[in-house]
Amino acid sequence: MKWTQPGKARINRRNRRIMLIGCFFTFCYAIIGLKTFYIQVLMDADLSQRASGEYQQAVESKPRRGSIYDVNMKELVVSTRISSIGAHPEAIEAPAQMARKIAGHLDVPWKTLESRLSRDAAFVWLDRDASPMQGKALKGLDIEGLEFIPGFCRIYPNKTLAAQVLGFSGVDQKGLEGLEYYYDSALKGNQQQWTIVRDAMGRIFHRGAACRPDNEGKNLVLTIDSNIQYITEKALESAIKENRARAGMAVVMVPQTGAIRAIAHYPTFDPNDFGKYPAETWRNRAISDSFEPGSTMKVFTVAAALEAGIYNPHSVINCENGRYRTGGHVIKDIHPHEQLKVSEVIQYSSNIGATKIGEQVGGKRLYETLRAFGFGAQTGIDCPGETSGRLRHYQGWRTVDQATIAFGQGVTVSAVQLISAISAIANQGIVMKPRIVKAVTDANGEVIETRGPETRGRAISSKVAEQLKSMMFAATDSEGTGSRAVPPGYTVCGKTGTAQKINASGTYENCEYNGLFVGFSPRQSPELAVLIVIDEPQKHHYGGVVAAPAFRSIIFEAFNYLDIPRSLERQHYEVAAPTRKKGA
Numbered sequence: 305m306k307w308t309q310p311g312k313a314r315i316n317r318r319n320r321r322i323m324l325i326g327c328f329f330t331f332c333y334a335i336i337g338l339k340t341f342y343i344q345v346l347m348d349a350d351l352s353q354r355a356s357g358e359y360q361q362a363v364e365s366k367p368r369r370g371s372i373y374d375v376n377m378k379e380l381v382v383s384t385r386i387s388s389i390g391a392h393p394e395a396i397e398a399p400a401q402m403a404r405k406i407a408g409h410l411d412v413p414w415k416t417l418e419s420r421l422s423r424d425a426a427f428v429w430l431d432r433d434a435s436p437m438q439g440k441a442l443k444g445l446d447i448e449g450l451e452f453i454p455g456f457c458r459i460y461p462n463k464t465l466a467a468q469v470l471g472f473s474g475v476d477q478k479g480l481e482g483l484e485y486y487y488d489s490a491l492k493g494n495q496q497q498w499t500i501v502r503d504a505m506g507r508i509f510h511r512g513a514a515c516r517p518d519n520e521g522k523n524l525v526l527t528i529d530s531n532i533q534y535i536t537e538k539a540l541e542s543a544i545k546e547n548r549a550r551a552g553m554a555v556v557m558v559p560q561t562g563a564i565r566a567i568a569h570y571p572t573f574d575p576n577d578f579g580k581y582p583a584e585t586w587r588n589r590a591i592s593d594s595f596e597p598g599s600t601m602k603v604f605t606v607a608a609a610l611e612a613g614i615y616n617p618h619s620v621i622n623c624e625n626g627r628y629r630t631g632g633h634v635i636k637d638i639h640p641h642e643q644l645k646v647s648e649v650i651q652y653s654s655n656i657g658a659t660k661i662g663e664q665v666g667g668k669r670l671y672e673t674l675r676a677f678g679f680g681a682q683t684g685i686d687c688p689g690e691t692s693g694r695l696r697h698y699q700g701w702r703t704v705d706q707a708t709i710a711f712g713q714g715v716t717v718s719a720v721q722l723i724s725a726i727s728a729i730a731n732q733g734i735v736m737k738p739r740i741v742k743a744v745t746d747a748n749g750e751v752i753e754t755r756g757p758e759t760r761g762r763a764i765s766s767k768v769a770e771q772l773k774s775m776m777f778a779a780t781d782s783e784g785t786g787s788r789a790v791p792p793g794y795t796v797c798g799k800t801g802t803a804q805k806i807n808a809s810g811t812y813e814n815c816e817y818n819g820l821f822v823g824f825s826p827r828q829s830p831e832l833a834v835l836i837v838i839d840e841p842q843k844h845h846y847g848g849v850v851a852a853p854a855f856r857s858i859i860f861e862a863f864n865y866l867d868i869p870r871s872l873e874r875q876h877y878e879v880a881a882p883t884r885k886k887g888a
Contacts, residue, residue, distance in 0.1 A: 367493040368456050368747070369477050370521030372470060374530040375565075375742060381470055381484070383456040383477075387439030389430045395449030396421050402447060409441045410434060432475050433457055458484075464572045466533050468588040469526075469687070469740065472575035481578075481586050483524065483740070486688045490744060493521035520747040527563035527742045532556055532832075535861045536566040540836070543854035544570050547819075547841035553590045555719050555835045556858065559727035559824055561757040562736030564685075564720075565832065565862075567591075590719035592689040595837065597722055598803030598847065599785075600822050601712030602658040603772060604725065606650060608665045608673035610768045615664070617647040617771050621657045628656040631703030635659050635711075650775040651784045653800060655711045662710030667698035670710065676763040677725040678735055683760075685720055685738040693717045712803060723835040725763070726822045729776070730797070730830035733769040735760040773797050777827050789821055789852035791860035793870030797830075798823020798855065800847035805840070816840040821851035825859050826871050834858050 372381035389410070396402050399421035407414035410431045420428045431438075432455070439452050458473050471482020479488035540554045556566040567590050573581035587593070609615045626640025637654050649657030662670055674680065680695030694716040701709070708714040717725075720738050728735040737758040744753040764772075776797035780786040785800040801820035819841050824833040836851040836858075844850050 368520045369458060369473065369493065370491040370523040370747070372483065372524045372526065374526055374528050376529065377525065378530050379461060380466065380526070380528070380530065382459050382461065384459050385436060386455050386457045387434045387436055388432045388453045388455040389434050389439060389442060390451040390453065391421060391428055391430055392449045392451070393421050393423050393425055393428060405445065406430065406442065406447070409438050427451070460575045462530065463574045463576065465530060465537065466528055466567065467572050467575050468569045468586065469528065469567050470575060471586070472578045482588060483687065486686060487524055487741070490522045491524070494519035522747070522752070523745045523749070524741055525743040525745065527565065527740055529565045531865050532862050533566040533568065535865070536568040536858050537570070537572070539854045539857040539861075540568045541570050542857070543836070543838055543850060547838060547843040547850045549838045549842065549850070550840035552836070552838045553719055554837070554854065554858070555590050555723045556862070557723050557727050557738060557833045559730035559830050559833045560736070562724070562727070562738045563742070563757075564738055564740045588687055588689070591685060591687045592691055592718075594691045594693045594716035594718050595818055596713050596715065596803040596805070597717050598712040598801030598818065598820055599653045600722060600799045600801035600820055601709070601715065602650060602653065603729070603776065603799050604674055604677055605658050605662050605665070605670065605710045606646060606775065607764050607768060607772055608670050609646070609661045610771055611673065611764050612665060612669055615646045615661065617645065617775060619646045620644070621646065621649060621660050623654050623656045626656070628659060630659060630663070630707050633704045633707070635707060647775045647778060650799065651778045651781070653779075653785045658711040659707040662706055667701050667706050670706070671695070671698035673763070674715075676735075676761065677728060678721055678760065679715070679717055679725065683720055683724055683738050686741050690720070691718050693721055712801060719835055719837060722822055723833055726824065726835070727833040728763050729769050729772050730824040730833055732766040733762050733764040735763050773827060776823060780823070785848040786821060786823065786852050788848060789823060789855040791856045794825050794859060794863060795827040795871045796823050796825045796859065797827050798852070800852060802845060802847045817845035819845055819847040819850035821847050821855045823855060825863075826868075828871075831866065831868055832859065832862060
């Protein structure tokens with residue numbers, strides 16, 4: 305019988321158990337170690353970010369938005385300091401009681417404040433537009449959990465002046481309409497953040513600093529002259545009320561540079577409280593809307609004929625005694641004529657004369673001339689929502705289309721297109737790009753960008769431009785359709801227009817009208833070009849009656865303001881009533 309040492313088997317079993325337990329704990333420690341390595345090393349950045357979110361919060365605050373000035377550095381839009389007040393609901397005890405307390409110093413109902421303070425959120429806004437005095441009063445209450453973040457509010461000190469041009473910005477200081485929208489990236493500056501650090505109890509013990517002053521928005525200096533803008537708005541309003549019109553617009557431009565001095569609309573709105581006005585009044589319709597130009601287009605039809613050498617100003621057109629059939633349709637003149645010179649087609653605004661000239665010019669040449677003046681394409685003006693108008697390619701024209709386009713129906717233009725085209729005649733045939741911003745400056749007023757005159761091309765020769773000037777000058781003679789546009793002491797080159805508006809049925813039967821006048825003054829050295837559009841006048845509808853007087857008022861008052869001397873040329877004065885052929 306073989307004996308073993310007593311208890312040896314038991315000891316071996318015990319050692320195996322200890323080894324297994326040791327291996328188990330070693331494995332567990334290895335798992336913990338790997339997990340620790342994963343958390344501390346591999347997940348460090350993510351967990352740090354998550355942890356910081358528990359005690360840090362970034363609150364955004366907008367910098368001062370840039371100002372907008374007119375050409376004489378008069379403030380049109382400014383930003384004034386306000387206090388944006390927020391709260392951390394978890395730090396607010398007794399929300400209902402605190403809401404009543406806070407409501408006594410803010411223009412916000414206490415029920416609204418209670419609802420916000422009761423939210424399950426890290427941060428809520430109580431009032432984004434509180435005055436500095438309101439903020440100071442609330443700070444004096446020493447309520448735990450409130451945040452006072454400095455901000456700015458947009459102010460339009462001239463109220464409705466140039467409202468559609470300037471546009472407006474929202475409560476978050478983001479541009480929503482007009483130049484505020486178009487130049488938002490330049491005006492808004494760089495967004496700033498406030499970092500708020502809280503302890504485990506949710507108490508705030510540190511606030512980061514606001515951003516530097518160099519983050520403020522840039523300023524705009526416009527070509528708009530606020531005095532001419534005011535003169536234009538008042539003249540337009542008077543014309544609309546006098547003729548019981550639905551609406552209207554007017555544009556004033558410097559022909560040689562393309563600088564816009566005024567864009568007026570009626571009805572208008574106050575951008576300080578834009579929400580109280582219909583949204584359709586916010587739109588800059590001189591840029592975004594198109595209309596049929598009526599007889600103002602005859603100037604460009606004649607331009608095509610003169611440029612091509614087909615006619616000269618003294619060429620005679622048979623105007624068929626007021627009725628002319630073409631393309632299966634009858635073209636009529638308001639006042640019948642038998643024979644008219646080309647110059648008289650403009651002076652007396654003959655539809656038949658324009659139609660016959662257009663026929664001789666041909667669709668291709670007429671289309672190319674209209675395109676050269678800028679019709680059917682955007683002008684590139686620095687305003688949002690510009691329309692191209694509508695000028696179909698000549699290959700799609702029917703015979704009647706060519707006829708109607710020649711006298712301004714079947715084609716649509718924008719106000720800025722039409723004023724740019726007429727300014728080209730005043731500018732010896734050269735088309736200038738219309739512009740509304742003259743310069744951009746930094747927060748300290750230093751110029752960082754200048755917008756100078758920009759040529760778009762030559763539409764006609766200087767010789768033809770001078771011939772057209774003479775014809776447009778005759779159109780404002782006592783015998784012409786635009787006699788009412790001439791202010792005492794100044795000479796005017798212009799053209800009337802009376803355009804039928806397509807009705808809801810898509811026809812011109814029983815329709816409303818647009819009454820237009822476009823021109824420039826003085827004749828020899830044009831200082832300003834002006835376009836007036838009166839939409840759906842009820843008392844009268846001829847452009848020479850409803851729009852021309854507004855042109856006269858604008859030119860007279862603007863020239864007195866600009867100290868432009870009166871002309872030594874043959875004077876034109878207002879006539880009591882049309883004596884002959886005052887249509888169109």
